[in-house]
Amino acid sequence: MKESNIDTVPVPVVVSVVITCFNYGCYLATCLQSVLAQTFHDYEIIVIDDGSTDNTDEVMQQYLSLSCLRYIRQVNIGQARSKNRGVELARGKYVAFLDADDIWEKDKLEKQIKLFELPEVGVVYSKARLIDDNANVKEVGDWGVYLQPRSGWVTDWLLFDNFVWFSSSIVRKIFLERYGVFDENLVMGIDWDLWLRLSMHCKFDFVDESLLLYRMGHEGQMSKNLKMRFASADIILRNFLSNNPQLENIEMLRKVKAYAFCNRGNYYCSVDRWQAALFFLRALLLNPSKRACWGLVKTLSPFRCKSKKL
DSSP states (O other): OEEEOSSOSOSSEEEEEEEEESSOHHHHHHHHHHHHTOSOOOEEEEEEEESOOSSHHHHHGGGTTOTTEEEEEEOOOOHHHHHHHHHHHOOEEEEEEEETTOEEOTTHHHHHHGGGOSTTEEEEEEEEEEEOTTOOBOOOOOOOGGGSOOOBSOHHHHTTOOOSOGGGOEEEHHHHHHHOOOOTTOSSOHHHHHHHHHHTTSEEEEEEEEEEEEEOSOTTOGGGOHHHHHHHHHHHHHHHHHHOGGGOOHHHHHHHHHHHHHHHHHHHTTTOHHHHHHHHHHHHHHSOOHHHHHHHHHHHSSSOOOOOOO
């Protein structure tokens, strides 16, 4: 493991920006420039290279003279452990997470930090715009009711879906110290798991603007692995409900599971129509809805349906 600028960062800082990178050297400079261009200046940047084999280290050489930056090179230990390493090193009152392939708008930190005035607010996030591999903005239709941003005590909404864009999130560090960081046993969905746990102890808030450019669809993006994604989601929900039995409202959980089955039906629609139909049928049996009914009809129709993009 190699670390740079360990003792040159001013203490304390308000925000610690944690950037983890694995073979995203082609995006890293743009990501870093979006942090350095922030209108809010009281921050440090912690970049953790999790065993990259591309040009990540070469890209980082031009930034090593920055007093606000710490650079850690390590053998590959996975995204959860790498992010936890960043939290451990963070000197800020707040921790802002940013993946190396994403980009911030220049006023992101300034606008979000203002929402931490109430001490019970532990997580602040924002809306996002999607971009492709070449940073072109993608047009997106209706996200649906469960992916709309929410504020306050948001557990009931988070049970349905993860509406918090990870690279837009800022977390009050004391809540991470009290209630835990990322679960290193999970392969995917580590942010949803963390938000669910934190939602039991603090309020969430959001800036109603797209302050994040979220890159999607490029090679290597973990969320493209459907089976792994669904398996992780099942583990997360099961563990969370097991640790919080007071939340087990039968009617609500039927709706939660039906919603998940509809999502899986949509994702499998153009890959395996019979598997998709099975998911929609399971959703109908749990909670009859127009969405589940229409999903079943279109998967069984002679016209091939289109899957929802990840």
